[in-house]
Amino acid sequence: MVGDQAASLTLTSFDQGKSLRLPSVRVLVTLPDRRVLETQVGMSPLVFGTSSECDVVVSDPLVSRRHCEIRLTERGVLLRDLGSKNGTLIQGVPILEALLPPGVVVTVGTSQLTVRPTGTSAVLPLSASTSFGRALGQSLSMRALFAKLERAAPTDETLLLLGESGTGKELLARAVHENSRRSGGPFVVVDCGAIAPSLIEGELFGYVPGAFSGATTTKPGLLELANRGTLFIDEIGELPLDLQPKLLRALESREVRRLGAKQFQPFDARIVAATHRNLRVKATEGAFRQDLYFRLAVIEFHVPALRERRDDIPLLVERILEARDPPRALADLPPHALPLLQAYDWPGNVRELRNAVARLVLFPELLPELAGPSRTGSVTMPPVAGLRTAPPSSPGILGPASGPGILGPASGPASGPGADAPRSARPGGAPPSALPPAGGPHPDATKAAAPRDASPPGSAADPKSATDPAADHVDLDGFAEKRLGRLLDLSLPEAREVVLEELERSYVAAKLRQHGGNISRAADAMGVSRQLVHRLLERHGMRAK
Numbered sequence: 001m002v003g004d005q006a007a008s009l010t011l012t013s014f015d016q017g018k019s020l021r022l023p024s025v026r027v028l029v030t031l032p033d034r035r036v037l038e039t040q041v042g043m044s045p046l047v048f049g050t051s052s053e054c055d056v057v058v059s060d061p062l063v064s065r066r067h068c069e070i071r072l073t074e075r076g077v078l079l080r081d082l083g084s085k086n087g088t089l090i091q092g093v094p095i096l097e098a099l100l101p102p103g104v105v106v107t108v109g110t111s112q113l114t115v116r117p118t119g120t121s122a123v124l125p126l127s128a129s130t131s132f133g134r135a136l137g138q139s140l141s142m143r144a145l146f147a148k149l150e151r152a153a154p155t156d157e158t159l160l161l162l163g164e165s166g167t168g169k170e171l172l173a174r175a176v177h178e179n180s181r182r183s184g185g186p187f188v189v190v191d192c193g194a195i196a197p198s199l200i201e202g203e204l205f206g207y208v209p210g211a212f213s214g215a216t217t218t219k220p221g222l223l224e225l226a227n228r229g230t231l232f233i234d235e236i237g238e239l240p241l242d243l244q245p246k247l248l249r250a251l252e253s254r255e256v257r258r259l260g261a262k263q264f265q266p267f268d269a270r271i272v273a274a275t276h277r278n279l280r281v282k283a284t285e286g287a288f289r290q291d292l293y294f295r296l297a298v299i300e301f302h303v304p305a306l307r308e309r310r311d312d313i314p315l316l317v318e319r320i321l322e323a324r325d326p327p328r329a330l331a332d333l334p335p336h337a338l339p340l341l342q343a344y345d346w347p348g349n350v351r352e353l354r355n356a357v358a359r360l361v362l363f364p365e366l367l368p369e370l371a372g373p374s375r376t377g378s379v380t381m382p383p384v385a386g387l388r389t390a391p392p393s394s395p396g397i398l399g400p401a402s403g404p405g406i407l408g409p410a411s412g413p414a415s416g417p418g419a420d421a422p423r424s425a426r427p428g429g430a431p432p433s434a435l436p437p438a439g440g441p442h443p444d445a446t447k448a449a450a451p452r453d454a455s456p457p458g459s460a461a462d463p464k465s466a467t468d469p470a471a472d473h474v475d476l477d478g479f480a481e482k483r484l485g486r487l488l489d490l491s492l493p494e495a496r497e498v499v500l501e502e503l504e505r506s507y508v509a510a511k512l513r514q515h516g517g518n519i520s521r522a523a524d525a526m527g528v529s530r531q532l533v534h535r536l537l538e539r540h541g542m543r544a545k
């Protein structure tokens, strides 16, 4: 029976929840030239597509760069279309998500995928806890991750955390530090994606006076500053290629030479690195040094995206609410909020969920947006058992991209043109714009938006306020009242975070718009690296044209 076969491919916990049975399942891809690729399916999604960054590169001109993904779940082998151009089809019917019974043929382009159980299975330990440090998770995938981290933390091994932005990699790295014998030492963070490539070397290795123009003092590097502690190297995939041998040498020899210095300094820091990239593939392609990759990936961890562990959403929402001042409870959310929050895809992961919950507490009227149109378009139920249509879910609870914004005059739920826009034209989960829409909430929106003055009345750039102090005073009062209105319900740190986040998003969108969507030119104009612009786009759920 198809249903029974699918059931035998499920992740199941046993031994009173202490262990996880992981069935061994192979996926076979028959390419247009009849070659067959075969690989193992695990809990982390296997991505199929023509891009060399995919786990399985399918050389088929009718397949998209990132076409679909397959992973093992508690319900069986789950196939998801990733917004492919030509669709993922079962018996000729395009599907968005399906549980795949063995033997069912999936068509992508002119290639075919099938899954085949080998009949064996592996057993993984599950953590007894639903948290590791401040990271929370009750799903099987998070409890399996916590169990691995609990074992790895007390060792001095180098760890590599892989996962999308906002999945909690830094939180987990901090928890590793706190659960290690180095917990009394410093936890130092360096984000290779946020520092201009020319400055990373000085940051990591330090420098002495005269090392370069402007180096007037001695500055120890972060490797040294993390002495007896942990150095968390975030976005290691953005480390410039020419610095990689130097980092490798330092890690092997446990000593560094500051820029311009003759002497080597010993250091004693544990390294935990993280990236949102597929570093193994980058290393295979020569875009990242293989020797450094192997040095870093002594133990590799995949931190699952929030949409891969929707079971965690109730726990996370509850804790996010409890942490508010004053503390809130699930009962304070509008009815039906939780199922809607669980149905949404959360491209910004827990970071996005946290901000959305904070906004929902303040603006419960935004809830209807969660029940908006399907995130990726319509799907038809294929006539195969174990398949399901995609639940209608939200394009984002946060209002139309060009909406009045949290700082704007208090208004009802976002509605009108933006609310029904397809996801590609709406920054998923990004907050409503703090600034007027002239800055362009999303590069795609520039097609429709006519250029406008970006200066809000009363701002420094508003000619009236610049020339007439009395008017300035009157306007500012009225303006501040209107603009600050709902922000005043937040604590200062929360209000600051909301404003900064909106500012960052609007600023990036506006800069990209100014530079015709060209990321390199926008990055130059912003004085940051291209990689950082890419990360900001990802973080705010935006896409460059």
Ligand SMILES: Nc1ncnc2c1ncn2[C@@H]1O[C@H](COP(=O)(O)OP(=O)(O)OP(=O)(O)O)[C@@H](O)[C@H]1O
Pocket (backbone or CB within 6 Å): 134, 135, 136, 137, 163, 164, 165, 166, 167, 168, 169, 170, 171, 172, 234, 276, 316, 350, 351, 354, 539
């Ligand atoms: N499992 C979790 N439990 C509780 N909070 C979480 C969890 N994961 C992430 N968060 C919260 O989400 C936010 C983002 O987490 P974090 O910075 O650790 O993610 P990240 O993967 O390092 O993101 P980035 O790559 O963008 O830096 C933080 O506020 C963090 O506290």
